[in-house]
Amino acid sequence: MKVLIATKNKGKIEGARKALLHYFNNIEIEGIPVQSDVNNQPVNDEIYIGAKNRIKNLKKYAIENNIKSDLYLASESGIFNSFGSWMINNLAIIEDNNNFESCGTSASYPVPDRLVKDIINTELSQVIDKIFTKDEERHNKGGAIELLTHSEINRIDLVETSFIMALTKYINGDIWK
Numbered sequence: 001m002k003v004l005i006a007t008k009n010k011g012k013i014e015g016a017r018k019a020l021l022h023y024f025n026n027i028e029i030e031g032i033p034v035q036s037d038v039n040n041q042p043v044n045d046e047i048y049i050g051a052k053n054r055i056k057n058l059k060k061y062a063i064e065n066n067i068k069s070d071l072y073l074a075s076e077s078g079i080f081n082s083f084g085s086w087m088i089n090n091l092a093i094i095e096d097n098n099n100f101e102s103c104g105t106s107a108s109y110p111v112p113d114r115l116v117k118d119i120i121n122t123e124l125s126q127v128i129d130k131i132f133t134k135d136e137e138r139h140n141k142g143g144a145i146e147l148l149t150h151s152e153i154n155r156i157d158l159v160e161t162s163f164i165m166a167l168t169k170y171i172n173g174d175i176w177k
Contacts, residue, residue, distance in 0.1 A: 003029045004062060006054035006074040011143065015159025016073050016092070022164065023171050030067075034058050041123035042078030048103070051076035051093045059095070071096055075159050079111060079119055086111040088124060088144070090155075092162035094170065100177075104165025106158035109145060 001024050005016050008031045020027045034057035036042070036050035054074035062069055077090040089108035095101045111119060118127050128144045143155030169176055 001025075001027055001071070002069045003027060003071045003073060004058055004067065004069040005029055005031050006034045006058040006072070007031050008033045011155045012075045012159050015156040016075065016163050018156070018160045019163035019167060023167060030069075032058060032061055034061055036076060041120060042076055043120055044078075044080045047076050047078035047080060047089075047091050048093075050078070051091050051103075055093055055095050055101075069097075073163065075162065077124075077158075079116070079124070080108075082108070086113070086116045090158045090162045092159070092166045094163070094166045096170075100169075102166045102169035104162045104168070106162040106165075107153075109148065 001020075003016070003020065005013055007013065013029060013031045017027060017029050020029070034054050037053040037057075038046040038050040042050045051074040054076065055072050058072050058074065061067070062072070072095045074093045075090060077088065079086055079088055081087075087108040087110055090106040091103065092105070093101060093103050115127055124144055128147065132147055142151070143158075145158055146154040
Protein backbone atom coordinates (compact mmCIF):
# COMPACT_ATOMS: atom_id res chain seq x y z
CA MET A 1 0.00 0.00 0.00
CA LYS A 2 1.39 3.38 -1.02
CA VAL A 3 0.73 6.18 1.47
CA LEU A 4 1.62 9.85 1.25
CA ILE A 5 1.79 11.94 4.40
CA ALA A 6 1.84 15.74 4.40
CA THR A 7 5.07 16.21 6.37
CA LYS A 8 8.77 15.49 6.54
CA ASN A 9 8.59 15.37 10.36
CA LYS A 10 10.10 12.00 11.31
CA GLY A 11 7.97 11.68 14.45
CA LYS A 12 4.72 12.18 12.53
CA ILE A 13 5.82 9.75 9.82
CA GLU A 14 6.78 7.12 12.40
CA GLY A 15 3.51 7.54 14.31
CA ALA A 16 1.50 7.12 11.11
CA ARG A 17 3.59 4.12 10.05
CA LYS A 18 3.05 2.41 13.41
CA ALA A 19 -0.71 3.00 13.22
CA LEU A 20 -0.98 1.63 9.68
CA LEU A 21 1.08 -1.46 10.50
CA HIS A 22 -1.52 -2.51 13.08
CA TYR A 23 -3.93 -3.18 10.18
CA PHE A 24 -2.06 -3.35 6.87
CA ASN A 25 1.00 -5.15 5.48
CA ASN A 26 3.59 -3.83 3.06
CA ILE A 27 3.24 -0.13 3.83
CA GLU A 28 5.29 2.29 1.77
CA ILE A 29 4.99 5.75 3.32
CA GLU A 30 6.46 8.88 1.79
CA GLY A 31 6.60 12.24 3.51
CA ILE A 32 6.02 15.34 1.41
CA PRO A 33 6.04 18.74 3.12
CA VAL A 34 3.07 20.92 2.17
CA GLN A 35 1.54 24.01 3.73
CA SER A 36 -1.33 24.00 6.21
CA ASP A 37 -2.35 27.55 5.26
CA VAL A 38 -3.15 28.32 8.92
CA ASN A 39 -1.12 29.92 11.72
CA ASN A 40 2.02 28.16 12.96
CA GLN A 41 0.11 27.47 16.17
CA PRO A 42 -3.36 26.34 15.12
CA VAL A 43 -6.15 27.36 17.51
CA ASN A 44 -9.55 25.65 17.78
CA ASP A 45 -11.00 24.94 14.30
CA GLU A 46 -7.68 25.82 12.66
CA ILE A 47 -6.43 22.40 13.79
CA TYR A 48 -8.92 20.62 11.49
CA ILE A 49 -8.66 23.28 8.76
CA GLY A 50 -4.85 22.99 8.74
CA ALA A 51 -4.92 19.20 8.44
CA LYS A 52 -7.59 19.37 5.73
CA ASN A 53 -5.56 21.97 3.81
CA ARG A 54 -2.49 19.73 4.05
CA ILE A 55 -4.49 16.86 2.48
CA LYS A 56 -5.72 19.16 -0.31
CA ASN A 57 -2.20 20.46 -0.97
CA LEU A 58 -0.74 16.95 -0.80
CA LYS A 59 -3.21 15.61 -3.37
CA LYS A 60 -2.48 18.58 -5.63
CA TYR A 61 1.27 17.93 -5.33
CA ALA A 62 0.76 14.24 -6.09
CA ILE A 63 -1.25 15.02 -9.24
CA GLU A 64 1.26 17.63 -10.44
CA ASN A 65 4.15 15.19 -9.91
CA ASN A 66 2.37 12.07 -11.15
CA ILE A 67 2.64 10.29 -7.78
CA LYS A 68 0.10 7.54 -7.17
CA SER A 69 -1.08 6.77 -3.66
CA ASP A 70 -3.74 4.69 -1.95
CA LEU A 71 -4.11 6.95 1.08
CA TYR A 72 -3.30 10.56 1.90
CA LEU A 73 -2.52 11.48 5.51
CA ALA A 74 -2.12 14.69 7.46
CA SER A 75 -1.43 15.40 11.12
CA GLU A 76 -1.89 18.73 12.85
CA SER A 77 -1.52 19.58 16.51
CA GLY A 78 -2.89 22.65 18.19
CA ILE A 79 -4.50 24.30 21.15
CA PHE A 80 -8.25 24.31 21.68
CA ASN A 81 -10.78 25.30 24.29
CA SER A 82 -13.04 22.53 25.49
CA PHE A 83 -15.23 22.35 28.58
CA GLY A 84 -13.77 25.68 29.74
CA SER A 85 -10.15 24.50 29.64
CA TRP A 86 -7.39 24.97 27.10
CA MET A 87 -5.92 21.73 25.80
CA ILE A 88 -3.34 20.50 23.29
CA ASN A 89 -4.03 17.56 21.02
CA ASN A 90 -3.12 15.97 17.71
CA LEU A 91 -5.61 15.54 14.90
CA ALA A 92 -5.16 13.12 12.01
CA ILE A 93 -7.02 13.00 8.71
CA ILE A 94 -6.95 10.14 6.22
CA GLU A 95 -8.41 10.41 2.73
CA ASP A 96 -8.50 7.92 -0.10
CA ASN A 97 -8.75 8.44 -3.86
CA ASN A 98 -12.56 8.66 -3.64
CA ASN A 99 -12.29 11.59 -1.18
CA PHE A 100 -13.59 9.40 1.64
CA GLU A 101 -12.32 11.11 4.78
CA SER A 102 -11.88 9.95 8.33
CA CYS A 103 -10.61 12.03 11.20
CA GLY A 104 -9.27 11.06 14.62
CA THR A 105 -7.63 12.71 17.57
CA SER A 106 -5.15 11.78 20.23
CA ALA A 107 -5.57 12.18 23.94
CA SER A 108 -5.48 15.84 24.94
CA TYR A 109 -3.50 17.44 27.72
CA PRO A 110 -4.21 20.62 29.67
CA VAL A 111 -2.46 23.95 29.27
CA PRO A 112 -2.05 26.19 32.34
CA ASP A 113 -4.10 29.38 31.92
CA ARG A 114 -0.97 31.51 32.41
CA LEU A 115 0.60 30.00 29.24
CA VAL A 116 -2.36 30.04 26.83
CA LYS A 117 -1.76 33.53 25.43
CA ASP A 118 1.96 32.88 24.86
CA ILE A 119 1.26 29.57 23.10
CA ILE A 120 -1.39 31.14 20.85
CA ASN A 121 0.87 34.11 20.01
CA THR A 122 3.96 31.99 19.29
CA GLU A 123 3.72 28.21 19.40
CA LEU A 124 3.92 25.44 21.96
CA SER A 125 7.54 24.51 21.22
CA GLN A 126 8.77 28.05 21.92
CA VAL A 127 6.94 28.19 25.24
CA ILE A 128 8.27 24.75 26.22
CA ASP A 129 11.81 25.87 25.37
CA LYS A 130 11.43 28.81 27.77
CA ILE A 131 10.08 26.67 30.61
CA PHE A 132 12.49 23.72 30.55
CA THR A 133 16.23 23.93 31.09
CA LYS A 134 18.72 24.07 28.24
CA ASP A 135 20.28 20.65 28.60
CA GLU A 136 18.84 17.43 27.21
CA GLU A 137 15.31 18.24 28.42
CA ARG A 138 15.04 21.26 26.16
CA HIS A 139 16.18 19.42 23.05
CA ASN A 140 14.05 16.38 23.73
CA LYS A 141 12.85 14.76 20.49
CA GLY A 142 9.67 13.33 22.03
CA GLY A 143 7.88 16.65 22.03
CA ALA A 144 6.32 18.60 24.86
CA ILE A 145 4.24 15.63 25.94
CA GLU A 146 7.33 13.54 26.65
CA LEU A 147 8.67 16.28 28.92
CA LEU A 148 5.32 16.80 30.62
CA THR A 149 4.68 13.07 31.22
CA HIS A 150 8.26 12.39 32.33
CA SER A 151 8.85 10.13 29.29
CA GLU A 152 5.67 8.04 29.66
CA ILE A 153 4.14 9.29 26.38
CA ASN A 154 5.86 10.91 23.42
CA ARG A 155 4.87 12.70 20.20
CA ILE A 156 4.99 9.47 18.19
CA ASP A 157 2.48 7.89 20.60
CA LEU A 158 0.04 10.79 20.16
CA VAL A 159 0.33 10.72 16.37
CA GLU A 160 -0.06 6.93 16.30
CA THR A 161 -3.20 7.11 18.46
CA SER A 162 -4.79 9.84 16.35
CA PHE A 163 -4.23 7.81 13.17
CA ILE A 164 -5.60 4.63 14.78
CA MET A 165 -8.75 6.61 15.67
CA ALA A 166 -9.00 7.90 12.09
CA LEU A 167 -8.53 4.37 10.73
CA THR A 168 -11.69 3.10 12.47
CA LYS A 169 -13.76 4.03 9.40
CA TYR A 170 -11.35 2.19 7.11
CA ILE A 171 -10.82 -1.01 9.07
CA ASN A 172 -14.48 -1.71 9.86
CA GLY A 173 -15.89 -1.52 6.37
CA ASP A 174 -19.45 -0.40 5.77
CA ILE A 175 -20.60 -1.06 9.34
CA TRP A 176 -18.75 2.05 10.55
CA LYS A 177 -19.08 4.33 7.52
